[in-house]
Amino acid sequence: MNRLRKLKAILEDKKDSCAIIFGSPNLFYFLEYSGAGALIYCDSRFTLLVPALEMYRAENVKDVDIAIYYPSKILENVIEGNIFRAIEKIVNKSNIMLDVSWVEASTYKALSEKYKVIDFSNEIVRLREVKDNDEIERIRKAGEITAVAMKIGMEKLSEGTSNEKQVAGIIDMTMRSMGAEDYAFPSIVAFGENSAYPHHIPTDRVLGNNDIVLFDIGAKYNGYCFDSTRTFVFKNSEAKKVYEVVLEAQMEAIDAVRDGVMASEVDITARRVIEKAGYGKYFIHSTGHGVGVEIHESPAVSMNSKQILKENMIITVEPGIYLKGRFGIRIEDTLIVTKGKPIVLETAYKLL
Structure with a gap:
């Protein structure tokens, strides 16, 4: 081997x-x-x-x-x-x-x-931390399974009847039925004010009228993990404004990803956008992490990271803003680092 x-x-x-x-x-x-x-x-x-x-x-x-x-x-x-x-x-x-x-x-x-x-x-x-072709293909497949689970989860949202636990269970069942041996981490489904907790544990909270919905999910396929977050915003005007800030931060951070770049530069790029919009103190975690056999691996994509990104590393980019008692917005993709633009393994469109 x-x-x-x-x-x-x-x-x-x-x-x-x-x-x-x-x-x-x-x-x-x-x-x-x-x-x-x-x-x-x-x-x-x-x-x-x-x-x-x-x-x-x-x-x-x-x-x-x-x-x-x-x-x-x-x-x-x-x-x-x-x-x-x-x-x-x-x-x-x-x-x-x-x-x-x-x-x-x-x-x-x-x-x-x-x-x-x-x-x-x-x-x-x-x-x-640097993946071979076999590892990359397994992570791609885990991403394809995650994308289906994301879609099914969205389709099962029913105002007044769906609760967080039920939707999380449907997502987990979908991943297994698609060939995953497990989830990469316990699926996060958060409605309304619960979305302000980055590691929220699903509850009996029922989906309400125009609630923000946050999914942070990932399949584990043939030993390898995937990680994706989408936040769905409906008629909340403040949340739409915050969503646009987070999306801009994520897109600029993704543009910074390439072989030879300091991982800290990716974090700083995202943080700069959020700070400029006045939400700096509400971005309370690092911008990303490596993904592989474990859901959190090297390299750390954080402001203090000393690591340099290399071709065929697989990382996440996931800035977020969290307003306690109101809502949280996070958008996350898993990416393959290349010598040029990274390959983004998307699971769902980023829509308001």
């Missing part, structure tokens, strides 16, 4: 160290494996270490050795004991490299008592 070769290239010159990689997103990225365990690299060999309950799932993983652990010797070729005892059987160096961002405190403590721990989380982040 090409991703394992990239990982091996990083580790090959660390002859005095072994590497242990935890974290479900990392294991899926490198192995297409969805389950508990750890990927270990020692003496130029990769081993997937899993508990016995995952051994059938692990049989499908290619290009690595498989090691199984269990508290008792119930099967042949099983390491008796817990995961730490199993690691001791495989790791034969005094130094271990860890992606510390995915290690629980208790695990880190146990490993650091026996080994010298070297953090190589930044190297893992760099590998994952």
Whole structure:
């Protein structure tokens, strides 16, 4: 697998160290494996270490050795004991490299008592942030599913009868019926004043006359996520004005996206438009984030980001304005970074 070769290239010159990689997103990225365990690299060999309950799932993983652990010797070729005892059987160096961002405190403590721990989380982040063609196609497909769910959700809005939970459920069911294994994050459906909460949890709130409606949804397809937000404004004149500000901020930020640009410049571009319109203090989150196996990945598209955008990174651009007790407006697209204009993976027209 090409991703394992990239990982091996990083580790090959660390002859005095072994590497242990935890974290479900990392294991899926490198192995297409969805389950508990750890990927270990020692003496130029990769081993997937899993508990016995995952051994059938692990049989499908290619290009690595498989090691199984269990508290008792119930099967042949099983390491008796817990995961730490199993690691001791495989790791034969005094130094271990860890992606510390995915290690629980208790695990880190146990490993650091026996080994010298070297953090190589930044190297893992760099590998994952630029997508290959297969990853891009999966994210495109997740976007196509999200677009259908967005359309169906809009069609199911019924004044006086639809509530947020019901519409969110219809959106989630649509994504699964279209081939998604899951949603990338719990779907946000917000009516009226609830749209002012960026991470609103759907309630029994019923759609009222001319309520603003905000959908923030995304499918997960074959392990990869998508993210899209649309706000639908009807006869609220103030909301229409704010919508136009957010749309202008989003379009200018999208125009700033290209290979070689600082991610912070994209955020600053959006923020400048919103501040000029007098709503700066109501834009209370960053402009975007990377998308991949996780819904929030590197790079961070924020005012303090030090990262430079690269071709085939996939990011969101999602400025917003939130007026508590009244309404919130957010517009979000997922984009593929190129050397020129970004490719915008749209899900619905941006209409008032």
